[in-house]
Ligand SMILES: Nc1nc2c(c(=O)[nH]1)N[C@@H](CNc1ccc(C(=O)N[C@@H](CCC(=O)N[C@@H](CCC(=O)N[C@@H](CCC(=O)O)C(=O)O)C(=O)O)C(=O)O)cc1)CN2
């Protein structure tokens with residue numbers, strides 16, 4: 016075995032120019048053949064393996080590629096797919112896309128499997144369903160095919176497989192206990208077959224990903240893990256098994272791992288600083304490799320060689336140096352592909368950044384330094400430490416003054432909710448069950464084209480502005496025709512709800528090509544928070560004012576909240592998140608007050624990502640929520656009582672956080688409810704939340720046209736649970752990803768449903 020090894024946990028799969036996204040979308044639009052899609056993807060994978068090889072990576076991952084989502088790939092691999100999909104009579108790839116996107120024909124209506132956030136990232140995985148009828152069996156050749164594809168160009172990869180505990184815990188369980196041996200032994204036999212196949216193919220290392228090990232574990236989880244792996248590892252033969260963890264520390268199971276026959280353990284020393292303490296406290300077993308995750312797979316800033324070498328040197332007091340493998344902290348799929356496309360980015364900023372490709376270089380340099388006794392004399396080390404000194408010198412300047420001068424009443428809105436809502440009802444005079452939308456309307460190809468032409472200088476700003484105003488005019492007319500009560504301007508001017516604010520606030524770096532996958536074929540280009548945040552000028556006022564000038568109905572102003580901007584941006588690691596959040600909040604507050612001044616009566620401050628960076632362990636929740644909620648409150652504490660403040664959160668997996676959400680003290684909150692079977696409604700009733708609520712009555716991620724009766728039933732059910740007086744009727748998120756012909760009929764049905772219920776009161 017080679018010493019001084021370097022490992023990559025996973026590599027971005029979308030391609031340097033989002034090729035994969037474009038191919039898959041073309042395939043789904045029937046504009047690209049299956050053969051072509053597969054052929055193109057093979058070339059892409061090869062390119063990615065080759066790049067890693069050129070950068071000297073020893074443990075190069077395979078099976079980290081996916082046409083849509085690796086969790087769904089895994090569900091297909093072990094045959095954990097709902098019965099309805101099995102008999103579609105389709106080829107594997109088409110069944111796969113049907114699971115991801117739903118499948119509708121004249122007489123068949125299969126819903127897409129739901130998506131969930133992948134830990135605290137902005138990636139979303141597909142949630143498989145397992146029931147007592149699930150028959151685990153090896154059902155796909157994808158991981159083996161990819162291993163062979165790489166072999167054919169002379170690269171022996173390290174296949175990546177999702178671990179059993181992570182799979183079972185993150186799947187949706189229906190009428191089944193994953194902890195019963197009779198259930199999981201069937202899955203075990205599939206994993207044994209997977210290992211057997213890889214043995215036959217000549218694999219050396221297999222990486223088994225178990226990120227759930229960094230969450231709070233129960234005794235039952237630990238026992239399941241122990242039993243499962245004890246048996247699996249007894250069958251591993253000559254294969255070397257890497258247990259890969261990431262996103263935190265593994266305090267609940269660390270010592271237990273010593274007794275299991277893993278050949279290597281992958282630990283995250285970026286998000287899991289406590290892993291180092293565990294090693295200091297309990298040591299590390301002899302003879303096992305330690306995959307030391309020190310290059311951050313979740314952020315775009317350069318690695319601090321000084322800090323990393325300190326960690327590595329400490330580790331070498333407990334682990335044989337030859338057993339330490341330098342690695343990324345998690346997959347690199349959470350950062351953009353390469354800086355080489357950022358030709359317009361000032362070198363004074365670019366020099367602080369490292370995307371996936373540059374991180375490969377960092378791994379290499381770190382490896383050289385770690386094996387060099389005089390590394391402090393090495394030029395790459397000297398350059399890197401200088402950079403970080405410079406960075407330290409340009410800390411956010413205003414932060415301490417502004418943030419320290421905030422007083423308690425900067426965060427509190429007056430008068431209390433009960434008084435405000437009365438005043439608002441008098442001013443707004445909305446009917447019962449008011450109907451509205453979440454903000455964005457379909458981002459049709461003409462909108463994207465206009466923006467791209469503006470960016471390329473093919474049209475002037477005046478032409479673009481005229482185009483956007485025309486879109487606004489159309490959407491106002493449409494909403495009036497449909498009969499919605501509270502209108503919106505449609506968000507046509509925004510490429511993305513976060514990037515748009517990044518472009519218009521001072522302090523951000525906007526990249527040209529810094530795309531990362533958010534789910535399936537959808538990508539985001541997170542802005543980078545680099546220096547003090549300030550609002551240069553009003554951002555949204557003109558278009559919202561314009562929309563309001565076209566109608567007598569209230570137009571709701573839509574803004575993105577500070578915590579969501581923070582959580583969906585890349586943020587410097589040397590400044591407390593809380594301080595950045597407060598700076599963002601003060602900028603958004605200026606916008607809120609300007610909208611109010613211009614006569615906007617309802618303002619929605621989206622906090623879609625409010626709890627995204629909620630620490631994985633409960634013990635740390637409070638601290639995060641305290642500052643996150645304060646940042647939100649800072650944006651709207653100074654508005655008049657008659658101004659109605661809404662917020663929107665797209666996920667409702669906050670059942671046990673409702674008392675915290677109540678502290679946001681908003682007038683109206685809209686959120687997703689239908690996909691989680693409305694359990695949240697019961698929780699709302701039991702919680703301190705006083706706000707009016709709009710639990711979305713349809714799923715915006717499905718192209719399906721929802722029948723009126725279906726939504727009517729939902730509305731009746733919601734009235735029963737939550738009462739009539741505080742209920743709003745709306746979709747569960749923005750409509751930007753839908754086509755007009757999908758969104759408009761459903762909206763129309765939604766309004767009709769609300770009217771029918773209203774008229775029968
Ligand atoms: N940041 C963020 N995170 C989020 C969400 C969100 O809305 N924003 N929503 C949730 C779900 N995630 C989502 C993430 C992305 C998209 C999405 O629609 N993304 C678009 C890109 C949006 C965008 O930035 N568009 C730009 C650039 C579009 C583009 O590709 N332009 C073409 C040119 C187009 C032309 O000339 O016709 C090109 O560059 O090649 C624009 O509108 O200006 C996509 O992948 O297709 C939707 C939901 C959770 N996380």
Ligand SMILES: [Zn+2]
Nearest residue numbers: 623665748749
């Ligand atoms: Zn949403």
